[in-house]
Amino acid sequence: METINHYFPELTERQREQFAKMFELYPQWNEKINVISRKDIDNLEVNHILHSLSIVRYFSFEPGVKVLDLGTGGGFPALPLAVYYPDVSFHLVDRVGKKLRVAQDVADKLGLSNVTIQHGDVREVKGTFDYVVSRAVMPLNMMVPLVRKLVNSPIRRAFPAGIICLKGGDLADELRPFAGRVIVDELSANFNEPFFVTKKIVYLPL
Numbered sequence: 001m002e003t004i005n006h007y008f009p010e011l012t013e014r015q016r017e018q019f020a021k022m023f024e025l026y027p028q029w030n031e032k033i034n035v036i037s038r039k040d041i042d043n044l045e046v047n048h049i050l051h052s053l054s055i056v057r058y059f060s061f062e063p064g065v066k067v068l069d070l071g072t073g074g075g076f077p078a079l080p081l082a083v084y085y086p087d088v089s090f091h092l093v094d095r096v097g098k099k100l101r102v103a104q105d106v107a108d109k110l111g112l113s114n115v116t117i118q119h120g121d122v123r124e125v126k127g128t129f130d131y132v133v134s135r136a137v138m139p140l141n142m143m144v145p146l147v148r149k150l151v152n153s154p155i156r157r158a159f160p161a162g163i164i165c166l167k168g169g170d171l172a173d174e175l176r177p178f179a180g181r182v183i184v185d186e187l188s189a190n191f192n193e194p195f196f197v198t199k200k201i202v203y204l205p206l
Contacts, residue, residue, distance in 0.1 A: 003045055007191070008053065008084070018083045018110045022049060025109060026074070029102045035074035046193050051166060052077030055133065056084055057190045058201050059159055063087035068129040068150060070122055071137035075103035077166060078133065082112045093118045093125055128152040131159075135166040139174050140182070140204060151206045162205035168198045178204055 004019055005011070011019075023044065030041045040047055055077060061067065065088045069078035072092040082090045094100050097119045107115040118125060123146065130153040134143065143163060153161035166187075175182050187199040 001045070003193070004050055004053070007050065008056070011084075015083050018112075019049065019080070021110055022079070022083075022106065025106050026102075029074070029105070033098050033102060035099050035102045043195070046195050048076050049080045050191070050193075051187075051195070051199065052080035052135070053084060054166065054187050054191060054196075054199075054201065055081060055164060057187075058185060058203070059131075059164060061085050061088045061131075062157065064155075065089070065131065065157070066091070066127075066129045068093065068122075068125065068132045068147070070132055070134045070143065070147065072103060072117075073099045073135075075106055077135050078115065079103065079106055079110070079112065081133070082107070082115050083110065086112075086114055089114050089116075091116045091118065091125070091127075091129070093120065093122055095119070095121055122146050122150075125150060130155075130157060130161050131164055132162075133164045133166075136168065137165075140165070140202070141174070141177055144204070144206070148206055159203070160205040162203060165202040165204075167200050167202055171200060171202070175202070181205065 030036055067090050069092045072078050072094050078090040078092050100117055100119050104117050129150055132147045151161045183203045185201050187196040
């Protein structure tokens with residue numbers, strides 16, 4: 001918790017307890033289901049929880065906002081964000097049922113009433129959302145057609161409705177079709193850990 005507390009000193013005692021619980025639950029689950037790489041589970045705090053929370057440094061979700069997490073796996077980035085934003089609704093979707101079992105159990109044990117989980121394809125998701133978040137799930141040119149009809153906010157927000165992705169590496173080719181619309185920031189500008197050196201946040205208004 002030391003690193004998370006360093007970057008997010010504003011956390012309440014309840015939120016600190018919920019993050020501490022994550023540190024217990026994910027390693028326990030990982031012994032049964034490889035929801036996080038076995039080699040990476042020791043880096044849970046920085047590589048997964050803090051990485052998910054990095055979105056907070058760039059976007060302030062207002063109460064009542066609805067967020068879809070596409071390809072959530074075991075619950076990243078949505079579950080850490082759901083702890084940070086208890087007044088924001090998060091809907092998690094993934095096609096891998098066993099990983100969603102982990103996400104559901106963690107959400108239940110953390111008491112996250114602002115989380116719903118759906119097993120299946122994003123094409124089966126009903127309703128509309130203010131934002132779609134994802135963490136290295138697929139290229140933007142594949143994602144946009146899948147979620148465009150799901151992103152439709154009737155309320156004017158500080159950040160227009162759209163897609164927020166956590167990605168790494170050289171994105172020049174992937175982002176070229178969206179030149180002039182897409183916004184990219186280096187996470188290393190706000191986080192000092194080596195993990196973040198190549199990591200980026202990508203925002204595409206829709």
